[in-house]
Amino acid sequence: MTDRYAVIGHPVAHSKSPQIHAVFAGLTLQDMRYEAILAPLGGFADAVRAFIASGGRGMNVTVPFKLEAYALAATRSPRAEAAKSVNTLIFSPAGIHGDNTDGLGLVADLRRNLGCDLAGRRILLLGAGGAARGVLLPLLEEKPATLTLANRTAAKALVLRDEFAPRAGSCVFTAVGFAELAGQQFDLVINATSASLADEAPPLPPGVYAPDSLAYDMVYGRETPFMTAARAQGAARQADGLGMLVEQAAESFYLWRGVRPDTAPVLALLRPA
Numbered sequence: 001m002t003d004r005y006a007v008i009g010h011p012v013a014h015s016k017s018p019q020i021h022a023v024f025a026g027l028t029l030q031d032m033r034y035e036a037i038l039a040p041l042g043g044f045a046d047a048v049r050a051f052i053a054s055g056g057r058g059m060n061v062t063v064p065f066k067l068e069a070y071a072l073a074a075t076r077s078p079r080a081e082a083a084k085s086v087n088t089l090i091f092s093p094a095g096i097h098g099d100n101t102d103g104l105g106l107v108a109d110l111r112r113n114l115g116c117d118l119a120g121r122r123i124l125l126l127g128a129g130g131a132a133r134g135v136l137l138p139l140l141e142e143k144p145a146t147l148t149l150a151n152r153t154a155a156k157a158l159v160l161r162d163e164f165a166p167r168a169g170s171c172v173f174t175a176v177g178f179a180e181l182a183g184q185q186f187d188l189v190i191n192a193t194s195a196s197l198a199d200e201a202p203p204l205p206p207g208v209y210a211p212d213s214l215a216y217d218m219v220y221g222r223e224t225p226f227m228t229a230a231r232a233q234g235a236a237r238q239a240d241g242l243g244m245l246v247e248q249a250a251e252s253f254y255l256w257r258g259v260r261p262d263t264a265p266v267l268a269l270l271r272p273a
Protein backbone atom coordinates (compact mmCIF):
# COMPACT_ATOMS: atom_id res chain seq x y z
CA MET A 1 0.00 0.00 0.00
CA THR A 2 1.27 3.49 -0.87
CA ASP A 3 2.41 5.34 2.27
CA ARG A 4 0.57 8.60 2.98
CA TYR A 5 2.03 11.89 4.20
CA ALA A 6 0.59 15.41 4.39
CA VAL A 7 1.17 19.01 5.33
CA ILE A 8 -1.44 20.34 7.75
CA GLY A 9 -2.16 24.04 8.25
CA HIS A 10 -4.71 26.85 8.14
CA PRO A 11 -4.49 28.14 5.46
CA VAL A 12 -2.61 25.48 3.53
CA ALA A 13 -3.52 25.88 -0.15
CA HIS A 14 -0.44 28.08 -0.74
CA SER A 15 1.95 25.42 0.59
CA LYS A 16 4.71 24.26 -1.74
CA SER A 17 5.31 21.12 0.37
CA PRO A 18 3.20 18.73 -1.80
CA GLN A 19 5.18 19.80 -4.88
CA ILE A 20 8.53 19.51 -3.05
CA HIS A 21 7.84 16.05 -1.61
CA ALA A 22 6.46 14.74 -4.92
CA VAL A 23 9.81 15.59 -6.54
CA PHE A 24 11.77 14.07 -3.62
CA ALA A 25 9.69 10.85 -3.88
CA GLY A 26 10.34 10.65 -7.62
CA LEU A 27 14.07 11.27 -7.24
CA THR A 28 14.46 8.62 -4.51
CA LEU A 29 11.95 6.11 -5.96
CA GLN A 30 9.80 6.08 -2.81
CA ASP A 31 6.25 4.71 -3.04
CA MET A 32 4.41 7.49 -1.20
CA ARG A 33 1.67 10.08 -1.59
CA TYR A 34 1.79 13.59 -0.06
CA GLU A 35 -1.25 15.85 0.23
CA ALA A 36 -2.33 19.14 1.87
CA ILE A 37 -4.87 19.04 4.70
CA LEU A 38 -6.76 22.14 5.82
CA ALA A 39 -7.60 21.68 9.50
CA PRO A 40 -10.17 23.98 11.13
CA LEU A 41 -8.84 26.24 13.90
CA GLY A 42 -9.49 24.26 17.07
CA GLY A 43 -9.60 20.99 15.09
CA PHE A 44 -5.89 20.21 14.73
CA ALA A 45 -5.64 17.13 16.98
CA ASP A 46 -8.81 15.57 15.52
CA ALA A 47 -7.52 16.09 11.97
CA VAL A 48 -4.18 14.46 12.85
CA ARG A 49 -5.90 11.47 14.47
CA ALA A 50 -8.21 11.05 11.46
CA PHE A 51 -5.16 11.06 9.17
CA ILE A 52 -3.42 8.43 11.31
CA ALA A 53 -6.59 6.27 11.30
CA SER A 54 -6.66 6.43 7.50
CA GLY A 55 -3.09 5.11 7.28
CA GLY A 56 -1.03 8.33 7.52
CA ARG A 57 2.67 7.79 8.29
CA GLY A 58 3.81 11.37 8.89
CA MET A 59 2.96 15.06 8.62
CA ASN A 60 4.53 18.45 8.19
CA VAL A 61 2.92 21.10 10.37
CA THR A 62 2.67 24.73 9.35
CA VAL A 63 1.10 27.96 10.65
CA PRO A 64 -0.69 28.16 13.09
CA PHE A 65 -0.37 24.62 14.48
CA LYS A 66 3.33 24.16 15.37
CA LEU A 67 2.72 24.69 19.11
CA GLU A 68 -0.30 22.36 19.10
CA ALA A 69 1.83 19.75 17.33
CA TYR A 70 4.42 20.12 20.08
CA ALA A 71 1.73 19.50 22.70
CA LEU A 72 0.24 16.54 20.80
CA ALA A 73 3.52 14.64 20.35
CA ALA A 74 4.04 11.93 22.98
CA THR A 75 7.81 12.00 22.43
CA ARG A 76 9.98 14.78 20.98
CA SER A 77 13.51 15.21 19.67
CA PRO A 78 15.92 17.41 21.67
CA ARG A 79 15.78 20.07 18.93
CA ALA A 80 11.96 20.10 19.09
CA GLU A 81 12.23 20.48 22.87
CA ALA A 82 14.59 23.44 22.42
CA ALA A 83 12.38 25.05 19.75
CA LYS A 84 9.23 24.31 21.80
CA SER A 85 7.52 23.76 18.44
CA VAL A 86 7.11 20.85 16.04
CA ASN A 87 7.04 20.98 12.24
CA THR A 88 7.40 17.24 11.59
CA LEU A 89 5.26 14.42 12.99
CA ILE A 90 6.17 10.75 12.67
CA PHE A 91 3.49 8.13 13.31
CA SER A 92 4.30 4.59 14.42
CA PRO A 93 2.68 1.90 16.58
CA ALA A 94 4.68 3.44 19.47
CA GLY A 95 2.75 6.72 19.11
CA ILE A 96 3.25 10.27 17.79
CA HIS A 97 6.82 11.58 17.67
CA GLY A 98 7.55 15.28 17.09
CA ASP A 99 10.64 16.87 15.55
CA ASN A 100 11.63 20.29 14.25
CA THR A 101 13.68 20.57 11.06
CA ASP A 102 13.39 24.35 10.51
CA GLY A 103 16.75 25.17 12.11
CA LEU A 104 18.58 22.38 10.28
CA GLY A 105 16.97 23.63 7.08
CA LEU A 106 18.27 27.16 7.63
CA VAL A 107 21.80 26.02 8.44
CA ALA A 108 21.83 23.62 5.45
CA ASP A 109 20.68 26.40 3.11
CA LEU A 110 23.30 28.82 4.43
CA ARG A 111 26.14 26.32 4.24
CA ARG A 112 25.30 24.14 1.25
CA ASN A 113 23.44 26.47 -1.09
CA LEU A 114 24.86 29.86 -0.16
CA GLY A 115 28.41 28.83 0.79
CA CYS A 116 28.15 30.70 4.09
CA ASP A 117 30.21 29.03 6.84
CA LEU A 118 28.98 30.16 10.25
CA ALA A 119 31.93 29.20 12.47
CA GLY A 120 33.69 32.27 13.84
CA ARG A 121 31.25 34.69 12.15
CA ARG A 122 29.23 37.56 13.64
CA ILE A 123 25.52 36.73 13.32
CA LEU A 124 22.56 39.04 13.90
CA LEU A 125 19.21 37.27 14.30
CA LEU A 126 16.14 39.53 14.07
CA GLY A 127 12.93 38.49 15.85
CA ALA A 128 11.99 36.59 18.99
CA GLY A 129 8.93 34.64 17.84
CA GLY A 130 8.58 30.96 16.94
CA ALA A 131 10.87 31.12 13.89
CA ALA A 132 13.74 32.73 15.84
CA ARG A 133 13.35 30.27 18.73
CA GLY A 134 13.40 27.35 16.27
CA VAL A 135 16.75 28.30 14.72
CA LEU A 136 18.65 29.49 17.82
CA LEU A 137 20.09 26.13 18.89
CA PRO A 138 21.21 25.03 15.39
CA LEU A 139 22.87 28.44 14.90
CA LEU A 140 24.69 28.25 18.26
CA GLU A 141 25.84 24.71 17.40
CA GLU A 142 27.69 26.16 14.37
CA LYS A 143 29.97 28.01 16.84
CA PRO A 144 29.70 31.60 15.57
CA ALA A 145 31.99 34.14 17.29
CA THR A 146 28.98 36.23 18.29
CA LEU A 147 25.22 35.82 18.07
CA THR A 148 23.15 38.94 18.67
CA LEU A 149 19.40 38.54 19.04
CA ALA A 150 17.47 41.75 18.32
CA ASN A 151 13.74 42.25 18.59
CA ARG A 152 11.25 45.14 18.40
CA THR A 153 10.16 44.15 21.90
CA ALA A 154 13.61 43.79 23.49
CA ALA A 155 12.23 42.04 26.60
CA LYS A 156 11.22 39.01 24.49
CA ALA A 157 14.74 38.73 23.09
CA LEU A 158 16.15 38.84 26.63
CA VAL A 159 13.90 35.96 27.71
CA LEU A 160 15.20 33.84 24.82
CA ARG A 161 18.80 34.85 25.56
CA ASP A 162 18.44 33.73 29.18
CA GLU A 163 16.91 30.42 28.10
CA PHE A 164 19.56 29.57 25.47
CA ALA A 165 22.63 31.11 27.17
CA PRO A 166 23.65 27.77 28.76
CA ARG A 167 23.93 26.30 25.22
CA ALA A 168 26.07 29.15 23.80
CA GLY A 169 29.49 27.63 24.54
CA SER A 170 32.25 30.09 23.60
CA CYS A 171 29.88 32.21 21.46
CA VAL A 172 29.25 35.72 22.79
CA PHE A 173 25.45 35.63 22.90
CA THR A 174 23.56 38.89 23.58
CA ALA A 175 20.02 40.27 23.23
CA VAL A 176 19.10 43.88 22.40
CA GLY A 177 16.47 46.19 20.91
CA PHE A 178 17.02 47.42 17.33
CA ALA A 179 18.34 50.87 18.38
CA GLU A 180 21.17 49.27 20.39
CA LEU A 181 22.61 47.80 17.18
CA ALA A 182 24.07 51.19 16.21
CA GLY A 183 27.85 50.96 15.82
CA GLN A 184 27.92 47.14 15.47
CA GLN A 185 28.73 45.16 12.29
CA PHE A 186 27.68 41.64 11.25
CA ASP A 187 28.70 39.07 8.63
CA LEU A 188 25.23 37.51 8.49
CA VAL A 189 21.88 39.14 9.27
CA ILE A 190 18.87 36.79 9.41
CA ASN A 191 15.37 38.23 9.38
CA ALA A 192 13.16 35.90 11.45
CA THR A 193 10.52 38.59 12.04
CA SER A 194 7.20 38.56 10.23
CA ALA A 195 7.70 42.23 9.16
CA SER A 196 7.99 41.22 5.48
CA LEU A 197 4.46 39.81 5.57
CA ALA A 198 3.25 43.39 6.32
CA ASP A 199 5.58 44.74 3.60
CA GLU A 200 7.83 46.34 6.20
CA ALA A 201 11.52 46.04 7.07
CA PRO A 202 12.82 45.90 10.67
CA PRO A 203 14.24 49.37 11.46
CA LEU A 204 17.98 48.62 11.51
CA PRO A 205 20.41 51.48 12.12
CA PRO A 206 22.80 52.19 9.21
CA GLY A 207 26.18 50.45 9.23
CA VAL A 208 25.22 46.98 10.52
CA TYR A 209 26.31 45.18 7.33
CA ALA A 210 30.00 44.21 7.12
CA PRO A 211 31.55 44.47 3.60
CA ASP A 212 31.09 40.75 2.67
CA SER A 213 27.84 40.28 4.55
CA LEU A 214 24.78 38.21 3.66
CA ALA A 215 21.23 39.40 4.42
CA TYR A 216 18.85 36.43 4.73
CA ASP A 217 15.05 36.67 4.96
CA MET A 218 13.15 33.58 6.12
CA VAL A 219 10.17 34.77 4.06
CA TYR A 220 10.38 33.44 0.51
CA GLY A 221 9.11 33.87 -2.99
CA ARG A 222 9.90 37.53 -3.57
CA GLU A 223 12.30 40.36 -2.91
CA THR A 224 11.20 41.57 0.55
CA PRO A 225 11.52 45.11 2.01
CA PHE A 226 14.26 43.68 4.29
CA MET A 227 16.26 42.49 1.28
CA THR A 228 15.81 45.81 -0.54
CA ALA A 229 16.89 47.77 2.54
CA ALA A 230 19.88 45.45 3.05
CA ARG A 231 21.08 46.06 -0.51
CA ALA A 232 20.79 49.83 0.03
CA GLN A 233 22.68 49.56 3.34
CA GLY A 234 25.62 47.69 1.81
CA ALA A 235 24.95 43.97 2.29
CA ALA A 236 27.00 42.14 -0.36
CA ARG A 237 24.35 39.42 -0.90
CA GLN A 238 20.66 38.96 -0.21
CA ALA A 239 18.72 35.67 -0.04
CA ASP A 240 15.13 34.69 0.66
CA GLY A 241 13.98 31.64 2.66
CA LEU A 242 13.07 29.34 -0.23
CA GLY A 243 16.20 27.27 0.30
CA MET A 244 15.35 26.91 4.00
CA LEU A 245 11.89 25.66 3.07
CA VAL A 246 13.31 23.05 0.69
CA GLU A 247 16.09 21.96 3.07
CA GLN A 248 13.73 21.57 6.06
CA ALA A 249 11.49 19.48 3.80
CA ALA A 250 14.48 17.28 2.89
CA GLU A 251 15.22 16.74 6.60
CA SER A 252 11.59 15.72 7.22
CA PHE A 253 11.74 13.37 4.24
CA TYR A 254 14.89 11.81 5.66
CA LEU A 255 13.22 11.29 9.05
CA TRP A 256 10.28 9.51 7.41
CA ARG A 257 11.99 7.51 4.68
CA GLY A 258 15.63 7.14 5.79
CA VAL A 259 16.78 8.55 2.42
CA ARG A 260 18.21 12.05 1.95
CA PRO A 261 16.95 13.56 -1.32
CA ASP A 262 18.99 15.89 -3.52
CA THR A 263 17.54 19.38 -3.03
CA ALA A 264 19.13 21.09 -6.06
CA PRO A 265 16.51 19.93 -8.63
CA VAL A 266 13.65 21.17 -6.42
CA LEU A 267 15.32 24.53 -5.85
CA ALA A 268 15.86 24.91 -9.59
CA LEU A 269 12.21 24.05 -10.20
CA LEU A 270 10.80 26.49 -7.62
CA ARG A 271 13.16 29.42 -8.23
CA PRO A 272 11.79 31.87 -10.76
CA ALA A 273 14.19 32.08 -13.73
Ligand code: NDP
Pocket: 102, 126, 127, 128, 129, 130, 131, 132, 151, 152, 153, 156, 192, 193, 194, 195, 196, 197, 198, 200, 201, 202, 203, 218, 219, 220, 241, 242, 244, 245, 248
Ligand atom coordinates in the same frame (compact mmCIF):
# COMPACT_ATOMS: atom_id res chain seq x y z
P1 NDP B 1 5.75 35.14 15.30
O1 NDP B 1 4.41 35.76 15.13
O2 NDP B 1 5.97 34.08 16.31
O3 NDP B 1 6.84 36.30 15.64
C1 NDP B 1 6.86 37.48 14.89
C2 NDP B 1 8.15 38.25 15.17
O4 NDP B 1 8.26 39.31 14.21
C3 NDP B 1 8.22 38.90 16.56
O5 NDP B 1 9.56 38.87 16.99
C4 NDP B 1 7.75 40.33 16.26
O6 NDP B 1 8.26 41.29 17.18
C5 NDP B 1 8.38 40.55 14.91
N1 NDP B 1 7.73 41.60 14.10
C6 NDP B 1 6.48 41.55 13.57
N2 NDP B 1 6.25 42.66 12.83
C7 NDP B 1 7.37 43.42 12.89
C8 NDP B 1 7.75 44.68 12.33
N3 NDP B 1 6.93 45.37 11.55
N4 NDP B 1 9.00 45.14 12.58
C9 NDP B 1 9.86 44.44 13.37
N5 NDP B 1 9.55 43.25 13.94
C10 NDP B 1 8.33 42.74 13.70
O7 NDP B 1 6.18 34.64 13.82
P2 NDP B 1 7.17 33.44 13.46
O8 NDP B 1 8.38 33.61 14.30
O9 NDP B 1 6.44 32.14 13.50
O10 NDP B 1 7.51 33.68 11.90
C11 NDP B 1 8.38 34.73 11.46
C12 NDP B 1 8.59 34.62 9.96
O11 NDP B 1 9.40 33.48 9.62
C13 NDP B 1 7.29 34.46 9.19
O12 NDP B 1 7.30 35.44 8.19
C14 NDP B 1 7.37 33.06 8.59
O13 NDP B 1 6.74 33.02 7.33
C15 NDP B 1 8.87 32.83 8.48
N6 NDP B 1 9.27 31.38 8.49
C16 NDP B 1 9.87 30.83 7.36
C17 NDP B 1 10.26 29.49 7.33
C18 NDP B 1 10.92 28.90 6.08
O14 NDP B 1 10.99 27.67 5.94
N7 NDP B 1 11.43 29.72 5.16
C19 NDP B 1 10.04 28.61 8.50
C20 NDP B 1 9.43 29.27 9.64
C21 NDP B 1 9.05 30.61 9.60
P3 NDP B 1 7.52 41.61 18.58
O15 NDP B 1 7.95 40.52 19.53
O16 NDP B 1 8.02 42.95 18.97
O17 NDP B 1 6.04 41.57 18.30
